Amino acid sequence: LEKIFIEKRIYRTIEEIETFEEVIETVDKGLKPYKKQFYREITxxxxLRLLEIRIKRISKYDSFKADELLKDLEKELKETLHHLKHLTEYAIAYYQNLLDKYGKGRERRTEIKSFQSVVATEVISNNQKLYVNREDGFVGFGLKKDDKTEFITECSDLDDIIAIRKDGKALVSRIKEKVFMGKDILHVGVWKKGDERMVYNLIYSDGKSGRTFAKRFAMPAIIRDKEYNLDQGNPNSKVHYLSANPNGEAEVVEVKLSQSSTARKKIFDFDFSELEIKGRGARGNTITHYPVRKVDFKESKGSTLSGLELWFDEASGRLNKDKRGKHVGKFNGDDQILAITKSGNYKITSFDLNNRYEPENKTILIEKFNPKKVISAVYFDGESKHYFVKRFTIETTTPDKDFNFISEGIGSRLEFATTSDNPEIEMEVVKGKGKDKETEVVNLEDIIDVKGWKSIGNRLSQHKVTKVRPVEEPEDSGLEEGDEENVEMTEANSSLSSKKKIYQPEIEEGEQASLFGEEPKEQVLVNGQPAKAKPAKPKEAEQADLFGEEKEEVKSGNLKAESDGNENSDQKGFSPGETIDLDL
Known part of the structure; x- marks a missing residue:
């Protein structure tokens, strides 16, 4: 349109036109002879777009350049029509072009992983330190450090803080730089929502009745900044003893009564493990009617809660109770976790669910820590380019600290680690000058003895090792050693039993039914007549064959001989065809 409008000088026909509508009609008339050249109708x-062309563009119009542009447009149009007729070939060529353009050197760097819901309070790091002024009743991470200030623990900006006072009141509030939670604070710590394993042991005197009560309770749910009565709420009530136990531990305390009391025994022990864990509003059990002067800690006991089953989620590197990932074990009290990473570090931690470990298969071994177990490890030394094996026991006791037990050269990495009693690996070895690989299974106990955790270890093989992988352990059948014979005996007995069930003996007159429903031997014919039966001779009791082979006669040691059985023929015996199960 622009080429025709400028080259045919149609713009000159509108110089003397007065109205805009007439201008449009004039241009349309000027283009009428050329409308057959266009693919669609001129609108x-x-x-209007032609009328907006500037004079400067008209004066510098390049006809040759316009012709070249038109040729390119016509060529692209033909290509497009061809692609529409051959869509399959076009699609293949399109994706091949993508591979050539964005393939080599442009590999994907992002990773596709599964997502899980994350609670911010569980993953935030401990970036603050919690302090308390028990006398004045202030708690926070910005308290002035003086003689009255006491460090409690490390915490984060999102944690909730619980404070239990001497008047029997409990209060939970969001941590701040400085917050007042009441004077005479007995206990302060980080409160976790839904934590039913945090158990508080409390002994208090009721201000109304004068009796002393003991109780064990948990506080898994609360309302922030609301005071809760841990006693009966009566005035002048007093807390004598309080302990917070993260894993439901109990203890024995020594109760000392007032000297003015009329009780004969003024000092006695009380065991918290005898109490059930109830809610915070429970009154508790009465331990004495007399006034109490003091309660002292005497002896600690283990947890009264069942062991905590934990799993390790490799995707997130976190412990959980939701059965996600690998089962780690059952934990009680002071149990610890051993974690070994691919970088050649081991670390001993508590079984706190807030602990973090290396995710995405970077943690090679994680299990319940047993200091007596021997760790067998195979690692690749980055300097010598050889595989080494070492066996050692954990000698350090510092928790939450990484200890490196392999060489620190660039490229060194841990390939295998186990605490199994039979540490076996499968390795691919290249022997001689050939390139053929041989697979060998070796027991690490045969290569090296137990040494210190800082030792270098022995070379895994004198030949070139190309790959190391653990030997696949057979599925646990639930049988102990020697159970193969039991399996064979069971199968043999079952087959014997099936034979007994199928066989139905036929009894003639005057004959006694076989006690065990045995299949009789074939009768021997003499001159076409059955042989006469010989009188039975008493035989010693024989042991039943363990593998279920049929004997001519099977007798139990607890049963009498056939002659004795005839004397007791009046007693009720076994019916024909009945199956009898014997314990061998």
Missing amino acids: RDDI
Whole structure:
């Protein structure tokens, strides 16, 4: 349109036109002889675009350049029509072009992983330190450090803080730089929502009755900044003893009564493990009617809660109770976790669910820590380019600290680690000058003895090792050693039993039914007549064959001989065809 409008000088026909509508009609008439050249109808908008062309562009119009542009447009149009007729070939060529353009050197760097819901309070790091002024009743991470200030623990900006006072009141509040939670604070710590394993042991005197009560309770749910009565709420009530136990531990305390009391025994022990764990509003059990002067800690006991089953989620590197990932074990009290990473570090931690470990298969071994177990490890030394094996026991006791037990050269990495009593690996070895690989299974106990955790270890093989992988352990059948014979005996007995069930003996007159329902031997014919039966001779009791082979006669040691059985023929015996199960 622009080429025709400028080259045919149609713009000159509108110089003397007075109205805009007439201008549009004039241009349309000027283009009428050329409308057959276009693929579609010329619209009013097309004419308006022509009228907006500047004079400067008209004076510098390049006809040759316009012709070249038109040729390119016509060529692209033909290609497009061809692609529409051959869509399959076009699609293949399109994706091949993508591979050539964005393939080599442009590999994907992002990773596709599964997501899980994350609670911010569980993953935030401990970036603050919690302090308390028990006398004045202030708690926070910005308290002035003086003689009255006491460090409690490390915490984060999102944690909730619980404070239990001497008047029997409990209060939970969001941590701040400085917050007042009441004077005479007995206990302060980080409160975790839904934590039913945090158990508080409390002894208090009721201000109304004067009796002393003991109780064990948990506080898994609360309302922030609301005071809760841990006693009966009566005035002048007093807390004598309080302990917070993260894993439901109990203890024995020594109760000392007032000297003015009329009780004969003024000092006695009380065991918290005898109490059930109830809610915070429970009154508790009465331990004495007399006034109490003091309660002292005497002896600690283990947890009264069942062991905590934990799993390790390799995707997130976190412990959980939701059965996600690998089962780690059952934990009680002071149990610890051993974690070994691919970088050759081991670390001993508590079984706190907030602990973090290396995710995405970077943690090679994680299990319940047993200091007596021997760790067998195979690692690749980055300097010598050889595989080494070492066996050692954990000698350090510092928790939450990484200890490196392999060489620190660039490229060194841990390939295998186990605490199994039979540490076996499968390795691919290249022997001689050939390139053929041989697979060998070796027991690490045969290569090296137990040494210190800082030792280098022995070379895994004198030949070139290309790959190391653990030997696949057979599935646990639940049988102990020697159970193969039991399996064979069971199968043999079952087959014997099936034979007994199928066989139905036929009994003639005057004959006694076989006690065990045995299949009789074939009768021997003499001159076409059955042989006469010989009188039975008493035989010693024989042991039943363990593998279920049929004997001519099977007798139990607890049963009498056949002659004795005839004397007791009046007693009720076994019916024909009945199956009898014997314990061998």
